[in-house]
């Protein structure tokens with residue numbers, strides 16, 4: 589490894605990984621998209637599950653027209669990490685992310701604040717700046733879903749309301765994306781791919797119908813893909829998530845993942861207050877005083893119970909190990 593200083597993603601060549609397909613990595617270079625494999629030695633140095641991921645900046649050696657070898661991967665800045673499906677391990681989904689856009693639908697599928705809070709907790713635990721995008725507002729003429737998001741605006745989350753059908757809010761969304769690398773995440777069927785397509789109509793992207801029977805999406809997008817919207821603007825479309833398990837967070841860390849709790853955390857009577865039923869809890873007092881939204885607090889309690897169960901089931905050590913894996917390397 590050479591000096592860290594000239595290894596930041598910014599100082600690397602403009603080559604960026606846009607797609608992973610089996611052993612092949614499609615890399616966007618100034619000369620166009622190059623299909624690459626990874627240098628053998630690199631495979632030994634890095635963990636298999638996140639050897640090279642979408643968003644990575646890489647050095648490429650061209651071996652034939654349109655074909656190359658990834659020689660080196662730049663150290664990652666912020667990454668979106670999830671828990672690997674098959675193993676107890678953290679897995680990087682997108683590297684070098686500037687922000688996460690959590691997309692929820694105003695209807696079809698119905699807005700789930702439980703899901704939204706889980707995404708926000710994961711984002712806070714990974715210190716990802718987050719924007720909430722409420723899509724399909726055309727299906728919510730009475731504005732019920734919009735109103736339900738009021739506490740989030742109060743808590744300082746930017747909320748953008750969009751409709752791919754009427755075009756409402758797309759210019760606002762564009763302004764939040766411009767010049768950044770953002771990932772769209774959220775449940776299946778909320779319109780993530782439709783939003784990408786609204787900005788790049790010429791792309792052949794698969795969009796799926798929401799099931800009439802269940803009101804859920806059908807997991808149309810199956811792999812993350814990075815799309816360049818302009819010279820400096822990148823958007824990663826990720827597959828929809830059915831159930832989002834919050835993981836790798838210790839129960840006592842959860843309070844800080846609820847932004848609006850933070851000013852109160854140091855004021856609780858007990859230093860190790862769980863904010864569940866302890867006397868002198870400043871968080872509960874703030875809920876009673878209407879300073880913290882009661883719904884958010886209820887969902888805190890639900891996630892807290894899950895995290896406690898996880899510690900009981902797996903042991904603290906295991907949760908801490910997973911938590912360390914959340915780092916970007």
Ligand SMILES: Nc1nc2c(ncn2[C@@H]2O[C@H](COP(=O)(O)OP(=O)(O)OP(=O)(O)O)[C@@H](O)[C@H]2O)c(=O)[nH]1
Pocket residue numbers: 723724725726727750751752753754775776777778779780781782783794795796797798805806807808809810826827828829
């Ligand atoms: N009424 C309405 N329908 C929309 C809007 N945006 C998307 N849809 C529809 O919602 C359905 C799902 O859209 P997708 O873009 O495939 O959703 P997705 O979030 O990418 O779903 P996954 O890839 O499964 O995660 C499609 O039938 C879209 O036409 C919108 O703003 N308003």
Ligand SMILES: [Mg+2]
Pocket residue numbers: 780781782794795808809825826827828
């Ligand atoms: Mg999709």
Ligand SMILES: [Zn+2]
Pocket residue numbers: 856857861862863864866868869870871872
């Ligand atoms: Zn407390």
